[in-house]
Amino acid sequence: MSARIEYIAFVDQQKTPGVAKKVINTVKSAENLGHDVSSKLFAPSFASVFGFIKAVFTTQCDVLFIRFSSLLFPFLFFPLLFARLKGVKIVVDVPTPRKSVLVELKTSETNVFVRIVKQSISILSSSWVLWPASVVVQYAQDSSWYLWGVQRRTVIIGNGINIPDSLAVANSRWDKATPLNLIAVAQLAQWHGYDRLIHAIHQFKQSSEKYDIKLTIVGEGDAYASLQSLVSELNLQDNVTFTGFLSGADLDAHFYNAHIGIASLGLYRIGLHEASVLKTREYVARGLSVIGAADDPDFAHDSQVRLMVSNSDSIEDIVVLLKDLPNSMLLAPQELRDYAEKNLTMESKLKVILAHVDIK
Known part of the structure; x- marks a missing residue:
């Protein structure tokens, strides 16, 4: 059954290209499933709020996807309710548990007044802002404060990605006689926990x-300067390289020579003990094993694809993992790509979500 689907999101495509990429990939995946799909991306601004509200009021779609925004959603309650009364099925995508956003604001928002305002809006809006939704998509468990009245309509699912045929697979398995190449790609923040790996x-x-380790950190962000200082302090300039922001062929070249991708290692710092980290899936699609912390709905604790370390300040377990790697059998790049195509695609996730609104 083909459906008219629209995705509306409040996103700064320059500052958060990963978010924009996810929306675009969702649209492409829905098209691949045979649906008629469109999207509207609004740059965060006061004027855009009115455009966003108008888009919700005037939508003619069968299924409306909306990316959750704490500051925006109190203004969307009645527009979304109006859309529901018109027969539109509404899917609200909540990318991060709202309880974790409260914790993250303590470090990400330095202006005390602004931080208090944002936290207050989040707490006061609780779960009622989600009541018009047909389905609420979460990637980890939220607190009961934010789930009251919508828990039965909430689906916890792993993130999905698009894997184009043109996406290159890593060059080869690691040969223990050569350096182990690690790569970490992110808009660098404290909760990525890369300081743990550097200490390890x-x-x-x-x-x-006997073997050597090379870590390449790709990206910029709030934690960039502190990570550089830590590398200098520990005299690891020969082991850790910072490239800044990369994209396209430049980024592909670093992935091509990597062996293991580093996912978020500090999720406990924003109160998360479970998460569906998008970057983990991108690493696997490129043929890389992954080191990550916290539970992930798509990977078992003993997975050979995602090598799990503690979700804590501990350095020791990362050191133990690094020491054990020569005795481990890392999966071949093509095996990892095959796993991603079978288990981690956006199409497979969308089928689950759309089934909850009776779209097959």
């Missing part, structure tokens, strides 16, 4: 292990 590499170098 420093401690690893003090051991009797």
